[in-house]
Amino acid sequence: DTGVSQNPRHKITKRGQNVTFRCDPISEHNRLYWYRQTLGQGPEFLTYFQNEAQLEKSRLLSDRFSAERPKGSFSTLEIQRTEQGDSAMYLCASNAGQTNTGELFFGEGSRLTVL
Amino acid sequence: AQSVTQLDSQVPVFEEAPVELRCNYSSSVSVYLFWYVQYPNQGLQLLLKYLSGSTLVESINGFEAEFNKSQTSFHLRKPSVHISDTAEYFCAVITSKSGANNLFFGTGTRLTVIP
Numbered sequence: 001d002t003g004v005s006q007n008p009r010h011k012i013t014k015r016g017q018n019v020t021f022r023c024d025p026i027s028e029h030n031r032l033y034w035y036r037q038t039l040g041q042g043p044e045f046l047t048y049f050q051n052e053a054q055l056e057k058s059r060l061l062s063d064r065f066s067a068e069r070p071k072g073s074f075s076t077l078e079i080q081r082t083e084q085g086d087s088a089m090y091l092c093a094s095n096a097g098q099t100n101t102g103e104l105f106f107g108e109g110s111r112l113t114v115l
Numbered sequence: 116a117q118s119v120t121q122l123d124s125q126v127p128v129f130e131e132a133p134v135e136l137r138c139n140y141s142s143s144v145s146v147y148l149f150w151y152v153q154y155p156n157q158g159l160q161l162l163l164k165y166l167s168g169s170t171l172v173e174s175i176n177g178f179e180a181e182f183n184k185s186q187t188s189f190h191l192r193k194p195s196v197h198i199s200d201t202a203e204y205f206c207a208v209i210t211s212k213s214g215a216n217n218l219f220f221g222t223g224t225r226l227t228v229i230p
Contacts (some may be wrong), residue, residue, distance in 0.1 A: 031215070033215060040124070042119075042223055045215070048215035055215065056215045056216050058216060077159070092160070100209065100218060101207035102149055103164065104218070109158060
């Protein structure tokens with residue numbers, strides 16, 4: 001399978017715990033995005049990497065959130081001290097090129113439930 | 116501010132009947148428009164896109180959308196739906212703003228095809 005891969009697919013955690021999600025983009029894609037999707041809403045932009053550089057962050061990304069893409073390949077999204085409001089589907093997407101043309105390849109998402 | 120409006124959150128339709136999923140956007144700049152589809156337990160997939168040229172664009176599975184600049188709409192249509200079309204459909208728009216945080220999704224329309 002050469003698509004975007006995310007794991008874990010589901011994570012249930014207690015409030016206050018830390019969680020980490022991993023995304024493996026399509027191998028030749030230099031651009032990687034994280035989105036969040038809550039019930040009844042469309043995906044909302046969180047952050048973006050071009051190769052290993054994190055170039056943009058949304059205001060939705062509070063200081064409890066951190067994302068990395070250390071070697072320009074896979075990426076991790078960590079949420080510290082989780083809150084119930086963090087419950088959502090976290091989507092990773094990737095594409096190639098120098099600009100965002102809007103044509104993204106999405107993974108299946110990682111669903112977080114904070115109890 | 117850029118926004119995308121999908122007027123219908125749920126659309127039930129009988130198999131082989133026609134369907135239209137509505138999408139309107141607000142923008143005073145040139146835009147690129149997209150429809151993404153999310154089948155049950157799968158990631159979002161690009162269904163079709165309008166970048167320039169012909170205002171009528173088609174997908175490989177029989178959907179079409181028409182860019183109407185005067186009405187700022189990009190409605191999705193199919194003359195005869197199949198059970199397999201049951202999914203959530205997201206309209207999205209990208210503006211000419213630079214950077215990665217320039218792709219905005221609507222809230223989605225859940226299409227349910229009834230046998």
